[in-house]
Amino acid sequence: MGEKISMLKKYLLTPGPTQVPETVLLEMAIPMMHHRTSEFESIFSEVRQGLKTVFKTDNDVLILLGSGTLAMEAAVINTLNDGDTALVINGGKFAERWTQLCSMAGVNVIELKIEWGEAVDPQDVKKILDETPNIKAVLMQGSETSTTVYHPIKEVAEIIKGRDNTILVVDGITSVGVHDTETDKWGVDILISGSQKAFMLPPGLSFISLSKKAWGMVDKNSQKKFYIDLKKERKNQEKNTTAWTAGVSLIIGLNKVLKMLLEEGLDNVFNRHKINALATRSACTAIGLKLLAEKSPSDAVTGCYLPDGIDGKAFVKFLRTKCGVAIAGGQDQLDGKVLRISHLGYHDLFDTITAISSIEMGLVKFGADIPLSAGVKAAQEIFIKYIPEK
Numbered sequence: 001m002g003e004k005i006s007m008l009k010k011y012l013l014t015p016g017p018t019q020v021p022e023t024v025l026l027e028m029a030i031p032m033m034h035h036r037t038s039e040f041e042s043i044f045s046e047v048r049q050g051l052k053t054v055f056k057t058d059n060d061v062l063i064l065l066g067s068g069t070l071a072m073e074a075a076v077i078n079t080l081n082d083g084d085t086a087l088v089i090n091g092g093k094f095a096e097r098w099t100q101l102c103s104m105a106g107v108n109v110i111e112l113k114i115e116w117g118e119a120v121d122p123q124d125v126k127k128i129l130d131e132t133p134n135i136k137a138v139l140m141q142g143s144e145t146s147t148t149v150y151h152p153i154k155e156v157a158e159i160i161k162g163r164d165n166t167i168l169v170v171d172g173i174t175s176v177g178v179h180d181t182e183t184d185k186w187g188v189d190i191l192i193s194g195s196q197k198a199f200m201l202p203p204g205l206s207f208i209s210l211s212k213k214a215w216g217m218v219d220k221n222s223q224k225k226f227y228i229d230l231k232k233e234r235k236n237q238e239k240n241t242t243a244w245t246a247g248v249s250l251i252i253g254l255n256k257v258l259k260m261l262l263e264e265g266l267d268n269v270f271n272r273h274k275i276n277a278l279a280t281r282s283a284c285t286a287i288g289l290k291l292l293a294e295k296s297p298s299d300a301v302t303g304c305y306l307p308d309g310i311d312g313k314a315f316v317k318f319l320r321t322k323c324g325v326a327i328a329g330g331q332d333q334l335d336g337k338v339l340r341i342s343h344l345g346y347h348d349l350f351d352t353i354t355a356i357s358s359i360e361m362g363l364v365k366f367g368a369d370i371p372l373s374a375g376v377k378a379a380q381e382i383f384i385k386y387i388p389e390k
């Protein structure tokens, strides 16, 4: 039989960009409107309120036109001055970005290095802060997408809360809308996220909230900046407009997404991520794939090691081009060695089943001796527990 499968659907199961719901795509397709109009301002006002609810803060959540890294850069150059000292909790590729951004801004960096796959021990943060009282900011990730670890934001925040001259800056790019984050209650001074993650939108927007303590540092900041001057942004966004041309279509899409998230209920959103993560981890273990983050895994994405002898790059390419399933491989030291299977954003149980099933078929194609369907079965067993009764 010489026939081959010739038609494939595409399944985007990477930890960003993520799938965009059809209803949101349609919403964004309405004819362009001007951003300096009452029509747009009324949408912007709704969006501002919705973002505060999702971020669990009474402070404004500013919307920036640029991917998550823009908001990370904005956080650094609006709060930290040349010559200040910052502590970076460095346990992966995205944490390294904090170090790069701080160094660019002339900030002295102390790095608390964490082994890839491990979460930070908050007591190590406390020790460094006690020994070095002039640290102005602690910068960390919520979910470190490169290592699939979730760091204990709440416990780190607890240590920083009482220190008047230190702020906690959290890159929540793949943790906001996935793991519950009580921004105000816990004392997260700056929280950042991005549109192409749990916000189920195309890439292009980033979000940043600042506490009063953080705004106090912005007031004393003397770094040069133009496009990402947060004070200028706040002044405009308080009036339901933006300092520069707004990302009109994305913001219209965001309005729809926020309504969807709030209608689902934030606790249900967190549970959805938790159940898909649980099923994915259980499936990987059943297949015999060792988890990358064993003790503190992220509910946004699951990492697992490939069996010895399988080229991860070729494997990920095979799934994408021959099965239509896009998942992520490893970065830097994990390049070619791991798979990162997303369960982030607009992702349901059958997205997880698709990911697991394609991995199993791929492993067989690549010659691995694995029990076909063991992963799918393990995932199904988890899902059956959570599907509502008839």
Ligand SMILES: Cc1ncc(COP(=O)(O)O)c(C=O)c1O
Pocket: 015, 016, 067, 068, 069, 070, 094, 141, 143, 144, 145, 146, 171, 172, 173, 174, 194
């Ligand atoms: C945890 C984390 N931080 C930062 C970034 C960078 O965000 P962006 O690519 O939107 O600039 C990403 C992107 O995947 C991420 O997952």
